[in-house]
Amino acid sequence: MSTPIRQLLVLITQAVETLEAASQTSGTTLPDLHTPFTPSSEAFRANAEAAEAARIISAAALQLEAIVTPPLVSLYRTVAGHFRSAALRICLESNVAEILREAGPEGLHVKDIAAKNGQDPERLARFMRYLATHHVFREISPNVFGHTRISSMLDTHKSSAEIFADPEHKHDGTMGLAALAAHQYSPASLDETFKASAYAWETLSDPATRGSGDPAKGKPKDIVSISPWKEPKQLYPPEAVLNAYDWDRLSPGSLVVDVGGGVGTASLILAAKFPELKFLVQDLESAIEQGKKASRKVWNEQIPTAISSGQVTLQAHDFFTPQPQTGAAVYFIKNVLHDWSDEYCVKILSQLSAAAAPASTLLLLECLLPLATNDPSASEEGLQEAPAPLLANYGGTNDMGYMLDFAMFLMFNSQERTRMQFVNLLERSGWEFVAVHRRPGDSTSVQCIEAKKAARTLAQIVPTAQLAVLARNLPQSKSLHNVDGGLKVQHGKKRNDIIVKGAG
Numbered sequence: 001m002s003t004p005i006r007q008l009l010v011l012i013t014q015a016v017e018t019l020e021a022a023s024q025t026s027g028t029t030l031p032d033l034h035t036p037f038t039p040s041s042e043a044f045r046a047n048a049e050a051a052e053a054a055r056i057i058s059a060a061a062l063q064l065e066a067i068v069t070p071p072l073v074s075l076y077r078t079v080a081g082h083f084r085s086a087a088l089r090i091c092l093e094s095n096v097a098e099i100l101r102e103a104g105p106e107g108l109h110v111k112d113i114a115a116k117n118g119q120d121p122e123r124l125a126r127f128m129r130y131l132a133t134h135h136v137f138r139e140i141s142p143n144v145f146g147h148t149r150i151s152s153m154l155d156t157h158k159s160s161a162e163i164f165a166d167p168e169h170k171h172d173g174t175m176g177l178a179a180l181a182a183h184q185y186s187p188a189s190l191d192e193t194f195k196a197s198a199y200a201w202e203t204l205s206d207p208a209t210r211g212s213g214d215p216a217k218g219k220p221k222d223i224v225s226i227s228p229w230k231e232p233k234q235l236y237p238p239e240a241v242l243n244a245y246d247w248d249r250l251s252p253g254s255l256v257v258d259v260g261g262g263v264g265t266a267s268l269i270l271a272a273k274f275p276e277l278k279f280l281v282q283d284l285e286s287a288i289e290q291g292k293k294a295s296r297k298v299w300n301e302q303i304p305t306a307i308s309s310g311q312v313t314l315q316a317h318d319f320f321t322p323q324p325q326t327g328a329a330v331y332f333i334k335n336v337l338h339d340w341s342d343e344y345c346v347k348i349l350s351q352l353s354a355a356a357a358p359a360s361t362l363l364l365l366e367c368l369l370p371l372a373t374n375d376p377s378a379s380e381e382g383l384q385e386a387p388a389p390l391l392a393n394y395g396g397t398n399d400m401g402y403m404l405d406f407a408m409f410l411m412f413n414s415q416e417r418t419r420m421q422f423v424n425l426l427e428r429s430g431w432e433f434v435a436v437h438r439r440p441g442d443s444t445s446v447q448c449i450e451a452k453k454a455a456r457t458l459a460q461i462v463p464t465a466q467l468a469v470l471a472r473n474l475p476q477s478k479s480l481h482n483v484d485g486g487l488k489v490q491h492g493k494k495r496n497d498i499i500v501k502g503a504g
């Protein structure tokens with residue numbers, strides 16, 4: 001039988017052939033590591049076969065590396081992971097990316113880089129060399145550094161002179177990727193995750209904070225103070241919202257309530273594409289009305305007729321309070337639940353189930369974390385898992401969701417969730433899981449979970465003592481919940497067995 005090393009090699013060989021053939025067919029070129037990033041260098045990935053082949057090559061290469069690298073080296077690389085972040089931040093903050101772009105493909109001697117950004121050349125070279133060892137920058141000749149495809153993503157494409165003259169506005173009007181890195185690192189505002197991660201163990205070893213879902217515990221800033229946010233387009237392409245659900249299914253005039261809609265990132269896209277649907281975008285008063293990025297201002301700029309025509313209404317509403325819009329066709333929540341721990345999510349979702357009609361649909365657009373092993377229920381629903389012997393979730397090449405999860409833990413004492421965790425949240429808040437709408441090649445960062453109002457209002461009005469009696473009349477596969485009493489009543493394995501869980 002062939003060894004895992006051989007199996008991985010076969011996967012790589014086959015995938016390289018597929019990748020080359022697919023890019024030839026689509027007339028695209030495969031990326032060159034030493035050429036700065038351009039959006040067109042990613043065009044090959046639009047072909048689904050090529051994208052999958054690239055994913056397999058990358059996952060297999062990382063797994064091969066894990067097998068053949070001395071474990072002490074691999075372990076230490078993880079132990080010292082923060083060194084790489086620190087080195088990157090030094091380069092990001094000192095505008096190395098812009099300086100190198102201006103130098104062109106020949107690169108620049110570190111003394112000349114340092115002359116521009118005021119850093120010590122000896123030190124800068126140490127950090128850049130470390131990063132170059134991991135293909136972030138490249139040492140073209142001794143002490144002469146240039147960009148790689150990876151490091152070039154830190155480039156704001158502004159002139160370095162302009163940035164040195166006005167560092168505060170470095171990221172204004174840029175593509176947003178460097179800003180996203182700065183979001184993680186910038187000491188001026190959002191370098192919290194980097195520093196907070198150093199205290200993760202202190203938080204978890206303290207009984208007062210270990211199991212707490214309180215947003216005030218284990219997070220450095222008030223959640224509202226950094227909202228409303230504007231999504232980086234590269235992370236959440238507009239198609240993610242359009243593809244998330246079969247919006248055509250809704251009859252004309254149907255109302256979609258965008259709960260915690262922010263500036264309306266999702267509704268702006270949907271309202272433009274589906275003029276026959278109506279939208280109610282809800283957020284806190286401050287997000288709707290105040291500041292440069294107030295929701296109302298953004299709508300008036302982007303689709304001026306949407307509000308005046310009555311297609312879109314903006315409403316100040318706190319989602320922890322009773323939902324004023326009852327019986328909407330769709331309650332839609334995007335990238336909100338990951339800001340909150342379970343107990344808070346249950347409160348938000350319960351307000352929605354109380355307002356929903358039996359025909360209402362709940363759509364959650366959130367990051368859906370895969371397991372690091374096969375997940376039978378998810379694969380039945382079309383979750384694409386990697387071929388053996390790769391990790392089912394494609395391993396390290398697909399770890400963006402877990403990074404987001406860690407960031408949510410550090411920033412908001414909240415989390416990203418797996419399918420099981422979403423089903424559990426829904427069960428606890430008056431909803432019944434219907435489906436995950438997966439499409440081939442979906443990223444984990446925005447997936448759509450559909451739910452409907454749970455048919456458990458009966459259980460809520462029936463006295464707790466009678467639940468078990470009622471449960472006997474349930475179809476074998478169903479369970480009955482009593483939310484207020486914290487009870488779950490279900491059939492046991494044997495006929496006529498009734499299990500009552502929880503206190504009543």
Ligand SMILES: C[S@@+](CC[C@H](N)C(=O)[O-])C[C@H]1O[C@@H](n2cnc3c(N)ncnc32)[C@H](O)[C@@H]1O
Binds near residue numbers: 262319339
């Ligand atoms: C991560 S943003 C997501 C925004 C939007 N759904 C999107 O995908 O672009 C979270 C949003 O929740 C809003 N929010 C926070 N607390 C809220 C509350 N108690 N009631 C209503 N909205 C709230 C914030 O103002 C922010 O716009």
